[in-house]
Every structure is written in structure tokens, then in C-alpha cells.
Amino acid sequence: MAVCDLLIIGAGAAGISAAVSAWNAGCRDILLVDRGEAPGGILPQCRHEGFGMASFGHELTGPEYAAHLIQQLSRTDVRFLPQTEVLSVSEDRKAIVSSRGTVDQIAFARLILAAGCREHQIGSLPVSGTRPAGIFTAGQAQEMINLRHQDLGDEILILGSGDLGMIMARRFTLEGKHVIAVLEQQAHYGGMARNYHRCIEAYQIPLRTGVTVSEIHGRGRISGVTIKNLETGTREYSACDTLVTALGLIPEQTLVQDIGERDWLYLAGNCRHVHDIADSASAEGILVGECAAAGLHLGA
Numbered sequence: 452m453a454v455c456d457l458l459i460i461g462a463g464a465a466g467i468s469a470a471v472s473a474w475n476a477g478c479r480d481i482l483l484v485d486r487g488e489a490p491g492g493i494l495p496q497c498r499h500e501g502f503g504m505a506s507f508g509h510e511l512t513g514p515e516y517a518a519h520l521i522q523q524l525s526r527t528d529v530r531f532l533p534q535t536e537v538l539s540v541s542e543d544r545k546a547i548v549s550s551r552g553t554v555d556q557i558a559f560a561r562l563i564l565a566a567g568c569r570e571h572q573i574g575s576l577p578v579s580g581t582r583p584a585g586i587f588t589a590g591q592a593q594e595m596i597n598l599r600h601q602d603l604g605d606e607i608l609i610l611g612s613g614d615l616g617m618i619m620a621r622r623f624t625l626e627g628k629h630v631i632a633v634l635e636q637q638a639h640y641g642g643m644a645r646n647y648h649r650c651i652e653a654y655q656i657p658l659r660t661g662v663t664v665s666e667i668h669g670r671g672r673i674s675g676v677t678i679k680n681l682e683t684g685t686r687e688y689s690a691c692d693t694l695v696t697a698l699g700l701i702p703e704q705t706l707v708q709d710i711g712e713r714d715w716l717y718l719a720g721n722c723r724h725v726h727d728i729a730d731s732a733s734a735e736g737i738l739v740g741e742c743a744a745a746g747l748h749l750g751a
Contacts, residue, residue, distance in 0.1 A: 455530075456480035456747050458546060458559035460537050460706065463492020464729040465720025465736035466565035467520040472740030473563075474527040478747055482557065483524075484532040484548065490524060491517035492567060493590070494729065496597045499618050501645070505730035516729060540706045544715060561715050561743045564707055565736060568721040571698035573610075573667075580667035580677075589615040589697040596622060604693030608676060609633045610664050612651075614642035614727070616697025621650035623695075631691055632657040634664065636681060643727060667694070700725045717743050 457478050459466050462485035470483045483490070494502070497513025504510055507519060524531075535550040546557045570588040585604055587595070593615070595601040607623050609616050612635040620630045633640075633651065638660050640647050651658050659678075665686060666677035675690040703722045710716065719739040720732040 452545075452556040452558055453482065454558045455482040456559070457482070457561045457563065457743055458557055459483045459563045459565060460540075460546070461485060461492065461565035461567055461720070461722070462487065462490035462531065463565060463567055463720060463732070464494060464516070464520060465567075465722075465732040465739075466490075466492070466563070467524050468733040468736030469563050469565060469717075469719050469740035469743070470529045471520075471523045471527060472737040473744040474529055474740075476741050476744035478744040479528070481527075481529045482532065482559070483529050484535040484537060484557075486534065486536050488533050490521055490531060490533075493594075494520075496594045498597050499622070502729050505728070506733055513729075520733070537706060540710065542710055542713075559715075561717070561747055562707075563717045563719055563739055563743055564704070564722055565719045566703040566706065566722045568700040568702050568725055570700060571696070573694075573696050573698070575698060576663070578664055578667060581669060582667065583669040583671055583673045585669070585673035585692055586667070586694045586696070589619045589695055592619055592695050593622070596626065603695075604691075605629060606631060606691045607693045607695060608664075608689060608691045609695045609697060611635065611697030611699070612640040612642060612647075612658060612660075613697050613699060614646045616695070617642050617646045617650040619695055619697065620656045621654055624654045624656060630656050631689060632659050634662050634678065635660045636663045637661070664694070714746070 459470050462483050494513040494517035500510045502511045502516035535548050538547045540546045570590050607628050607630045609620050612633050620633050623630050661681050662678050664676045665679040668675045677686050679686050717739045719736045726732040
């Protein structure tokens, strides 16, 4: 069984920042674990700019922002365990982890959960019809295009105009795909104004508000959807071969949801609440890392 003073679950922006901050505050026994092969979380798949202004004073892409954080981490002796899935966390301060086919325990004095968030799936909406291939969440689509270089389709509908939905609309357009429209239930786009101007306006991508998808059509592969106007109730059919959903994010707290508040447990980043930008998740990680280190120094 491994033992550490501070266990940090998740090596994204918040987790790395918390590890570096705790190290700088004097904690010397830190274990950072992540299911990925390298630290960075989802940052390497975010090829667009918009990161780093608050943290580094100039705009960076996701991979560039991750590189800056990883460079900070490299100046410490924080232990990093890649490809490690945390299966459970118990009240007696032990985590069960799985790594490369083996299961082990990690005992800790303090725990920082920086596990990020998960996406709402299409099943969270009252959508009828089939569930054929060609339906992806925006995060899945981003990973498949930017990291795996996969071709997802040619005629794209995007449901949800949050930041990731708008960013993916631009990404598909840059890939030479036809984004039929971005569909939004509300009367206004859901993400930041800068992403609306950079992604929707700049590339003249149609944005339709006050509508949703009420039915999915297709066998084997999606062939189209029924779009419902939420004000009038009218419906229309739109052909497409790909549907990308950007329905919002849910903080990922599953590992500790049955534990409740503990003086040894801290949450940081998107698993605490969803941040608009990675810089604010990093800033929260810095504060949480300092608090965890201070708690260890006090011997609590």
C-alpha cells in the first residue's frame, strides 16, 4: 500500500496548480494521479486560443497552457502516477486505485479532488427516435478530431451554444465540414461573447435560438433530426449525418459524494463548480493547494 501526505486526483489545470502550490507551501510528500498518460487533463485537446491571459499575461492554446503548467510541475518532486483510475475513496482516508491491470491502495492524510466534470448526454433530454451512430458530445468530438484525427461526418448539427459548442462549430468549419446550424434552447447564445464573435459571427455559422431537437432519425447512422420551435411548437425536419451535443457540464464528485464534508477533503476546479476559463480553475487550485499544505503543517 502506498502512503502520502497529500493525494491529488486529477492532473488537469486545477490538479497541477494545486500540486505546485502545495509543494511551494512546504508539502514534500505529494502524489498526483490521473487516468491519462501525461498530465494536462483535457487541455491538450483544446487547440483553440483563449487560455492563459490571467495566468501568464498572453493568450495560449490549450496545449501551450498545459505545457506551462507541466513546466511548473517539473520544478517540483511531486510524484505523478499516470494511467491510474481511482475506483473509490473511503472515510478512513484510503483510495482504491487501478493501474495497468493491478489494484492497490493509497493511504493519505489530505485529499484534493480535481477530477473535472462530465458532459450531459443526449439522454438527459426528452428526445424520441433511435440512437444511431453519428451522435457525439462536444468533448468527445473535440478529442476525436484534435487528438485522434478522425473524420466524424460532413453535415453537422450542433445542439447547445455554450463555449464548447461554439468552439466546435468553428473547428468543424476549419476542417471543411458544413455546420448546418448551432441550435440553442434559450433566446441567447450560452457561452462567452468572445467565443460568439470568434466562432459564430466570424465564420457566419447560423445560430438558431429558441429551438431544440425533439426526435432523432436514422438506422445505423443518423440521417436527420426533428427541430422543435419552443415558442410556437412547430416542427421541421433537418437532414444531417452528425449531431454534436453541447448540453452543459456536471461537476464530477462521484468519488466523494457519500463521504460528506471532511476537514481533510478539498475540491478544486471544475469538480467543485464549472469554471468559464481554465485560468480560474488554476487559481482555485493554487488556493486549495495552499490550504491543504497549511492543514498538514498544523497536523490536523
